Structures are given as structure tokens and as C-alpha cells.
Amino acid sequence: MSFAIELDQVSKIYQGKKAVDQLTLKVEKGTVIALLGPNGAGKTTTISMILGLKQPTSGTIKLLGGSPKDIKVRNRIGAMLQDVSVIDNLKVAETIELFRSYYSNPLSLPELLRISGLETEKDKMAASLSGGQQRRLGFALAAAGDPDIIFLDEPTVGMDVTSRQMFWDTIRSMAEKGRTVVLTTHYLEEADSLADRIVVINQGKVVADGSPSQIKAETTGRVISFTAGVTVTTEQLQALPGVIDVEWSGRRVKLHSRDTDQLIMKLIEQRFDMKDIEIQSGGLEDAFQAIVHSTN
Numbered sequence: 001m002s003f004a005i006e007l008d009q010v011s012k013i014y015q016g017k018k019a020v021d022q023l024t025l026k027v028e029k030g031t032v033i034a035l036l037g038p039n040g041a042g043k044t045t046t047i048s049m050i051l052g053l054k055q056p057t058s059g060t061i062k063l064l065g066g067s068p069k070d071i072k073v074r075n076r077i078g079a080m081l082q083d084v085s086v087i088d089n090l091k092v093a094e095t096i097e098l099f100r101s102y103y104s105n106p107l108s109l110p111e112l113l114r115i116s117g118l119e120t121e122k123d124k125m126a127a128s129l130s131g132g133q134q135r136r137l138g139f140a141l142a143a144a145g146d147p148d149i150i151f152l153d154e155p156t157v158g159m160d161v162t163s164r165q166m167f168w169d170t171i172r173s174m175a176e177k178g179r180t181v182v183l184t185t186h187y188l189e190e191a192d193s194l195a196d197r198i199v200v201i202n203q204g205k206v207v208a209d210g211s212p213s214q215i216k217a218e219t220t221g222r223v224i225s226f227t228a229g230v231t232v233t234t235e236q237l238q239a240l241p242g243v244i245d246v247e248w249s250g251r252r253v254k255l256h257s258r259d260t261d262q263l264i265m266k267l268i269e270q271r272f273d274m275k276d277i278e279i280q281s282g283g284l285e286d287a288f289q290a291i292v293h294s295t296n
């Protein structure tokens with residue numbers, strides 16, 4: 001089996017605090033993998049280490065079978081990080097041309113303008129682009145060398161719905177060409193729609209790993225919600241068997257539970273004041289919340 005990315009027991013410690021904790025991960029070539037996790041989970045640190053921009057405190061990382069610092073490996077990698085910084089006094093097309101010149105087999109300028117949706121902006125100054133357009137430029141620069149692996153750290157932040165849809169189509173066509181795509185996102189819908197594999201990270205550790213349907217199946221039916229009467233308290237709900245977390249929105253309460261069958265019976269048995277009871281079908285958003293809550 002040839003892996004695009006191999007992390008073995010990788011940790012990163014900042015001032016005594018573990019940002020990434022013994023992370024082991026193997027990514028097969030041609031996979032679209034989404035790293036999900038709450039703020040501060042360790043996603044960006046992980047990507048920075050894979051890219052060789054940060055040194056792991058311990059553990060080993062291989063990219064395309066070699067070292068992330070090897071120039072031959074680096075030439076086959078593209079990355080779009082969270083802060084896209086544009087070069088002053090260069091137009092969009094000039095910026096893309098500059099990045100193309102770093103690679104031996106770059107994609108053509110028209111192709112890069114097309115996949116990033118920047119055809120009409122090509123003669124604008126890069127610094128004058130909107131936030132969403134600058135992210136699209138960041139994507140064009142990451143794709144410039146026609147990379148085998150492309151890393152996208154929260155790529156669609158600030159993009160409007162149309163740009164996001166177009167971007168998703170581009171990612172899918174890259175995957176069809178056998179490219180490996182690693183993306184981090186807070187948009188679970190994005191991970192569900194794009195990824196072959198979702199890895200959920202919390203507190204620097206992998207807490208779930210599987211296809212979107214496996215992740216959903218793992219937690220299906222784990223949320224019960226209802227409108228609670230004024231006498232119902234968080235303490236009472238937390239004391240029920242299997243309740244992982246209690247979330248309020250006004251008088252509407254969401255119970256995350258490992259066993260909703262048992263929980264619903266207890267709620268009825270103890271005559272809780274409840275209206276409009278729903279057992280949620282276990283969408284990815286709920287699965288993600290349940291996984292994160294149960295691993296905090």
C-alpha cells in the first residue's frame with residue numbers, strides 16, 4: 001500500500017501543553033480527507049507539521065514516502081493556509097504567473113483562473129480583492145504546480161454560496177484525477193459532501209475516523225430534544241443514565257446520549273415535563289457534537 005501521508009505517534013507540545021497528542025494517521029493516495037474538530041483541536045498544527053513548517057516534538061511524518069522537507073517532495077505539494085497574504089503591486093494574473101514559475105509542470109494560467117473562478121478579476125490588483133476572492137486566489141496558488149497532494153485549511157471561509165459550490169466541484173474533479181486532498185473545515189456539510197474520509201480531532205487526538213456514513217451511523221439517534229417545563233433542571237437531566245451532555249436553547253433542551261432508547265424510557269418513567277419530543281436522525285452535525293462532547 002502506498003500512502004500519500006503517514007503520521008506515526010506525532011506530538012506537538014507548546015509551553016508544556018499538548019496541541020497534538022500521539023497522532024497516528026495514514027492517508028491513501030487519491031483520498032479526499034476532511035479534518036474536523038472544534039477551535040483549538042490541533043488541526044492547523046497537524047497540517048503545519050505535515051508540511052514541514054513546524055517541527056513535531058516527537059514522532060515521524062512521511063509525505064509521499066519521503067521527508068516533508070525534501071525539495072522533491074515539496075514540489076509535489078500545494079497548500080492554502082488560513083492567512084492568504086497577497087503580494088502588493090501585483091495583479092491577480094501576475095501573482096499566479098509568479099507562482100507558476102516555481103514549478104516545472106504547472107497548470108496553465110487560463111486553467112488556474114477557471115478553477116478558482118477569477119477570470120473576470122485577472123487584471124485587478126491582488127490586494128484589492130475581497131476576502132472571499134483572496135481565498136480563491138490562495139487556492140489558485142496552491143494548485144499552481146498541479147500538486148499530487150493539496151492541503152486546504154478552512155478553504156471556503158468567506159466564500160459565498162456560488163463560489164463554495166464551484167470550489168467543491170473543483171475539489172471533486174481533482175480527486176477524480178487521483179489527487180489527494182486534505183482539508184480542514186468547520187462546515188460539516190462540506191465534509192459530508194466532499195470527503196471520502198472524515199477524521200475528527202479533539203484535544204490533539206483522533207476521536208473518530210471513517211466515511212461520512214460511518215461517522216453518522218456511529219452516533220445515529222443519539223440526540224433527544226424536547227421543550228422542557230420550568231421545573232426541569234440541568235442537574236436532573238445530567239443525572240439520567242447515559243446522558244453525555246445537556247444543551248439548552250431557551251426552554252428547548254438537547255440531550256446527547258449513548259443510548260437514546262433507555263433514556264427515553266427513563267424520561268417517561270420519571271414523568272419529566274416534556275413537549276414536542278424529537279429523537280434526531282443523527283446528521284453529521286449531531287454526530288460531530290456528540291463525538292466532541294463525549295471526548296471532552
Ligand SMILES: Nc1ncnc2c1ncn2[C@@H]1O[C@H](COP(=O)(O)OP(=O)(O)OP(=O)(O)O)[C@@H](O)[C@H]1O
Pocket residue numbers: 014015018019037038039040041042043044045046
Ligand atoms: N505558536 C503557538 N504557540 C503556543 N500555542 C499554540 C501555538 N499554535 C497553536 N497553539 C495552541 O495549540 C492548540 C491547537 O491549535 P491549532 O491552531 O492547531 O487548532 P485548530 O484545530 O487549527 O483550531 P481552529 O479551528 O481554531 O483553527 C491550541 O490550544 C492553540 O492555542
